[in-house]
Amino acid sequence: MAKKRKKQTQSQPPDRSVFILGDRAKNVITILFLVAFCLGLFLRFYALELKPLHHDEGVNSWFLLNLKKDFPAGWKYDPENYHGPFLFLTDIIPFSIHESIFSLRCMVALFGSLSIALLWPLRRKIGRVGVVTAGFLLAISPTNLFFARTNIHETFLIFFTLGTIVGAIRFWESKRPVYFILMTACWAWVITNKETYIMTGAAWFWAAVGTYFWFSVTRENNELAPRRLISAIGKWMKEHYQVVWLAILVFIFIIAIYYSSLFTNIKGTTSDLINSLLIWRKTGTKGAGHEKPFIYFFRILWRYELPIIAFGLGGIAVAFIRRNAFMLFAAIWAVLLLFIYSFIPYKTPWLAMNFILPMLLLAGFFVDNVYRSVRGSPLLVTITAAVGAVVLLAWGSGISWTVNFIEYDDDSHQIVYSQTRRDINDLMESLEDYAHSKAQGYDTEIKIVSDEYWPLQWYLRKYKHVGYWGKIIDDSDAPIVLGRTKIQDDLEKTLKDTYYSELYSVRPGLDLYLYTRLHRGKKPEEEIKGTEPVKVEKGSLKQGLRAKYFKKINPVGKPNTTKIQNPFDFHYDNEDEKKAGLNITSPFSIIWEGLIEIPRTGQYLFATESDDGSWIFIDDQLVVNNGGTHGIKYESNTIMLDKGFHQIRVKYFDSAWGAVMKVRWGPPGEGEGPIPANLLWHSE
Numbered sequence: 121m122a123k124k125r126k127k128q129t130q131s132q133p134p135d136r137s138v139f140i141l142g143d144r145a146k147n148v149i150t151i152l153f154l155v156a157f158c159l160g161l162f163l164r165f166y167a168l169e170l171k172p173l174h175h176d177e178g179v180n181s182w183f184l185l186n187l188k189k190d191f192p193a194g195w196k197y198d199p200e201n202y203h204g205p206f207l208f209l210t211d212i213i214p215f216s217i218h219e220s221i222f223s224l225r226c227m228v229a230l231f232g233s234l235s236i237a238l239l240w241p242l243r244r245k246i247g248r249v250g251v252v253t254a255g256f257l258l259a260i261s262p263t264n265l266f267f268a269r270t271n272i273h274e275t276f277l278i279f280f281t282l283g284t285i286v287g288a289i290r291f292w293e294s295k296r297p298v299y300f301i302l303m304t305a306c307w308a309w310v311i312t313n314k315e316t317y318i319m320t321g322a323a324w325f326w327a328a329v330g331t332y333f334w335f336s337v338t339r340e341n342n343e344l345a346p347r348r349l350i351s352a353i354g355k356w357m358k359e360h361y362q363v364v365w366l367a368i369l370v371f372i373f374i375i376a377i378y379y380s381s382l383f384t385n386i387k388g389t390t391s392d393l394i395n396s397l398l399i400w401r402k403t404g405t406k407g408a409g410h411e412k413p414f415i416y417f418f419r420i421l422w423r424y425e426l427p428i429i430a431f432g433l434g435g436i437a438v439a440f441i442r443r444n445a446f447m448l449f450a451a452i453w454a455v456l457l458l459f460i461y462s463f464i465p466y467k468t469p470w471l472a473m474n475f476i477l478p479m480l481l482l483a484g485f486f487v488d489n490v491y492r493s494v495r496g497s498p499l500l501v502t503i504t505a506a507v508g509a510v511v512l513l514a515w516g517s518g519i520s521w522t523v524n525f526i527e528y529d530d531d532s533h534q535i536v537y538s539q540t541r542r543d544i545n546d547l548m549e550s551l552e553d554y555a556h557s558k559a560q561g562y563d564t565e566i567k568i569v570s571d572e573y574w575p576l577q578w579y580l581r582k583y584k585h586v587g588y589w590g591k592i593i594d595d596s597d598a599p600i601v602l603g604r605t606k607i608q609d610d611l612e613k614t615l616k617d618t619y620y621s622e623l624y625s626v627r628p629g630l631d632l633y634l635y636t637r638l639h640r641g642k643k644p645e646e647e648i649k650g651t652e653p654v655k656v657e658k659g660s661l662k663q664g665l666r667a668k669y670f671k672k673i674n675p676v677g678k679p680n681t682t683k684i685q686n687p688f689d690f691h692y693d694n695e696d697e698k699k700a701g702l703n704i705t706s707p708f709s710i711i712w713e714g715l716i717e718i719p720r721t722g723q724y725l726f727a728t729e730s731d732d733g734s735w736i737f738i739d740d741q742l743v744v745n746n747g748g749t750h751g752i753k754y755e756s757n758t759i760m761l762d763k764g765f766h767q768i769r770v771k772y773f774d775s776a777w778g779a780v781m782k783v784r785w786g787p788p789g790e791g792e793g794p795i796p797a798n799l800l801w802h803s804e
Contacts, residue, residue: 157233168222174540175538180207181271185578205379206276207272231268231275233268247489249487253488254483264278266535291303297360301367301370312374312375323456420535427515429479431487438489444485490504529627546624560599562582562583564583567600569593570632592610600634602632602634604630604631612748616642622747647760649760650739650759665712665713666714667684675711691780698774702779707773708773709772709773711772718762718765724785725758728782729754730746731781734781739767741759
């Protein structure tokens, strides 16, 4: 009988609460987790300089540029300066070696990647399959990926938040002092990152209270009473008081070294730490221009993080069913933070990372439990894995890849917020071309007349004579002037010289005119003359000009559409008419270019009548300057041209509302009218 009972005992299935994998399966899962980490590493470092500097990156880079000049003696943390000091004292390491966008972002990309690796120690809590799932979800999460490629504080905050959780879990599992110290150190680093740690701390406190009372009220016979758990922790701390004191000293040291500005301002350890909370309290409750409706974060989760939320909700349900204390804690943590941040008026998309983190853990836990339920059937395992792979692939190759590598400056995406548009690259290309070909290079005087200019100070850091004015000044003239559109009319009244102007959309709400000086004074210095005619066989040409359409204000870069077009004229009063006539809506711009056939030598008049700006170039010389944002406006000028073919380029942009464009000419001795279609050509 004893042998029979032994045989029956051996044949019993393993306890489902302790999921045991074979060595081969463990190796496969380990490899998959490494794949998830490598994927996250690749996505965070690939084309890291692709995206222009974010508004906040511009601010942070300015502090770093100043810090680099006199480090460490010149460093002093100021709580007014956009969150905690950790970012600056971390970024200064690569930034001191090489000054580039990559060096600005490499640390945040590294910490974003290491956040994936930090999931592995949680495999005993959410399962090996769970950490692999969470790893892939974190690797391709649109929100986490976007801000792991943007040098702001949130990714560092998330890393140390997760580090605190990992330290606490590993301490409870092993009772090793090193994990207790690691936990307190990570929490200290959380505090040095951003004032919103107070929200996470509050959520953790109430999540712990909620978990304690849930298991106290619903405790089953085989479960450890929560009060005994608290007693056990208290007992360990009494027995290892030296470790507790060491952890406290480590905590104080980390806080002090950052908030005291490397021990040069000892009182900052307390005063600056407290002031940072007071400043954020004012910002958070007032909104500071970032007020959003209660539903704001729910929309972000629905549009960008749906797999995490779907699996995470499943994880919440399973946490209650399986009575998993840690996952129940994570569920309360996630829900509390979501509602806390939703109730506060101040909302930015990167704040969502704080409650996406616990939802990731719950999502992994849910998938791990699904795998446990089907593990006995190879077919079901295969189907489950295939469905999960399809979901991740579709999500990753769809919205995540699109928003991070294609439409990274398209503010129709909620997570693309205060992001500088790629137009700034075009602006800098035009500015640098003028500065180095027609002015004094890096010694060129540049005046920026705008109350908003970030991140221009980064892009103009090599220029020695850049002045920033938040309002119009009496003497605004310089070889290069940058002015905000809302002060265009008043600014141009102060300009005494003649300029060529182009409009660039730096970011939502910040459009700047780039004025490059043509000559001093308002009158032309001399009569405009064309160059010698282009030598070309007429038989090799085709009629019409090549028109390039751009879905942005400035027509540079790769066009959205190219076609042969003639004539130029159109008049549209609304977006529907633009769509029907041009197959494009505001904002947009067009370049028409090719050759104009001049029938006889003489003085020719050219003119545009447009809403908004337009220009005509003949033989690469600006003839008509009708630039700027304005209603229907007429401008004309004359140029001496020899008989033959001459290069012509016409530029136009429309920012909003009506779109009007008319091009006119007047041959010698004739009246003004449209350019005949049979005189406009383009080469193959």
